[in-house]
Structures are given as structure tokens and as C-alpha cells.
Amino acid sequence: MLTIAIVDDDDSDVDNLRSQIDRYFDGDPSRYAITRFPDGETFLERYDARFDLVFLDIEMPGVNGMDVAYRLRMVDESVVLIFTTKVTQYAASGYEVDAIGYLVKPVEFYAFAMRMHKAERLIAVRGEVTVPLNVDGASVFLHSRDIQYVEVLDHALFYHTAEGSWKVWSSLKKAADMLKPAHFVSCSRYCLVNPAWVSEVATDTIIVGGKKLGVSQARRKALIQALARYHSGIGSGA
Incomplete structure (x- = not known):
């Protein structure tokens, strides 16, 4: 089972991402588990390195997603990270925190599936202990x-x-x-x-x-x- 965190304050964007995840896994909820966090501070406070994959919104009130990513990498260097955003100006910064890319909202399935294929390959490699x-x-x-x-x-x-x-x-x-x-x-x-x-x-x-x-x-x-x-x-x- 793939454990996924969604860090996003927008309910409609979260619903859309949940829908793409469910479609990707052929509607089989036994293949994934999602935990949603409404803001970056809550995510960081409760983070315990149990996640395989994090979808992190960049434009959030309070601590923005980029700052959350920098702080996340201080405690977990290996979790796979994908940014979600309504603008693309932050794309280059993602490399500094080892993000595998970004998805533009509203997230479309083709782009989502491409990122998920890459994420699964990385998770498989990083799963070795x-x-x-x-x-x-x-x-x-x-x-x-x-x-x-x-x-x-x-x-x-x-x-x-x-x-x-x-x-x-x-x-x-x-x-x-x-x-x-x-x-x-x-x-x-x-x-x-x-x-x-x-x-x-x-x-x-x-x-x-x-x-x-x-x-x-x-x-x-x-x-x-x-x-x-x-x-x-x-x-x-x-």
C-alpha cells in the first residue's frame, strides 16, 4: 500500500487530487492510503516519516509550501515530493529540495500519471533498507x-x-x-x-x-x- 500525504488548504483542489489518485489505482482503495493536512505547520508538527509520497501545495497561508519543503528535508531526505501549484514560477526551486516535479492546478490525469510512474520507481528504490x-x-x-x-x-x-x-x-x-x-x-x-x-x-x-x-x-x-x-x-x- 502506498501511503500518501496531501498538504493543501483548498478543499476543491484536494478533492480533485483524490479523484486522480483513485483513478490511477483503478478505484482500489486497498492500494493506497491518503492523509490530508490543511496547512504546512500541521503537517510538520505531525510528520513521522511514515509517508511514501507527499503532494505539497506551494501557495498556502502561513508557511508556504517551499518553506515547508526545506524544513521537511531536514528530518526526511528520502520521502518522494511533488509540488502542486497554480503558477509555475517555483519550478526551478523544487530541485533544491529534491522534488521530482510539480503539477499545475487543476491537476489533469495525464500529467498526474506521468509523475506517479516516476514516484513509484523512486519509492521502490528508496524502499530498500x-x-x-x-x-x-x-x-x-x-x-x-x-x-x-x-x-x-x-x-x-x-x-x-x-x-x-x-x-x-x-x-x-x-x-x-x-x-x-x-x-x-x-x-x-x-x-x-x-x-x-x-x-x-x-x-x-x-x-x-x-x-x-x-x-x-x-x-x-x-x-x-x-x-x-x-x-x-x-x-x-x-
Whole structure:
């Protein structure tokens, strides 16, 4: 699911942007979540880096969007940022805050879709994370793209890669939190899988990196949906 923030004081502009987002995702609300902020100050006060994408209006009362963007980059250098504006004079300034572009209001679907395709590619790349592990007193750093799956065995947590497995004393919940940006998904209460390594899904099993793992009935539907979203573009780099 793509998490989106819309920072805009104009209700009609927000409604239009919501409509374009819904059209882009084929009317499927399970593929995205929107949080609207009526002004820049509220957005900055409540910001907690959970968003993948921010649509930021430039012309707002109080703190304008450009100033909000500068302050945002002080706390989050990676969130994907797109400006919305009724004028184009600010376009060049967007590069200073690593915005991927701007959309002129009222936002039209073609221009919106072009920006969204670019945003999804960046989100996929930026979703990769490095996982620090404490293995027998030594520090090990695994890249999320190399992790095939993570499972609980005998109260310990095992990170499995093509090069071997790493045992740590931790919780699956902690692993899930760390790997959320990399789109890992649960196939059972005791296992998280990397969609990039999934080659086959059957009724109650899944093949991950050549290994057959069990899939619980309760999680199968969510797993299938997550894999479909991943391979349709979000998280796949397509």
C-alpha cells in the first residue's frame, strides 16, 4: 500500500487530487492510503516519516509550501515530493529540495500519471533498507534485497539469504517494522517473505528462493494481494 500525504488548504483542489489518485489505482482503495493536512505547520508538527509520497501545495497561508519543503528535508531526505501549484514560477526551486516535479492546478490525469510512474520507481528504490543484526556479539549488516525470508524457529529469529542464514534473538514484529519499507509480507504468524524472491504460490505453500514455506489460510488472501501490488509496479521498480 502506498501511503500518501496531501498538504493543501483548498478543499476543491484536494478533492480533485483524490479523484486522480483513485483513478490511477483503478478505484482500489486497498492500494493506497491518503492523509490530508490543511496547512504546512500541521503537517510538520505531525510528520513521522511514515509517508511514501507527499503532494505539497506551494501557495498556502502561513508557511508556504517551499518553506515547508526545506524544513521537511531536514528530518526526511528520502520521502518522494511533488509540488502542486497554480503558477509555475517555483519550478526551478523544487530541485533544491529534491522534488521530482510539480503539477499545475487543476491537476489533469495525464500529467498526474506521468509523475506517479516516476514516484513509484523512486519509492521502490528508496524502499530498500539495511538491517543491522547482532550475531554472537558481532555486528552484521544485511541489505533487504538479499534477504529471502525471515522466520521464527525455537524462539529465535533467522534471516535467510542465498549466502546463508543469520540467527538473532529478536521478535518478528521488530523485523517487520524494519523491513516494511522493502515491502516484506507475512505468509504466516512465524514468517515474513521478500516478494522479490517469491517464484510460486500454491494453495498452502509458497516458494521463496527455492525453499518451500507454509502459508496460513488466514494470511493467504493478503499475501496474494501484496504480491500482485508488488509486481504491478509498487516495490518492483517497474
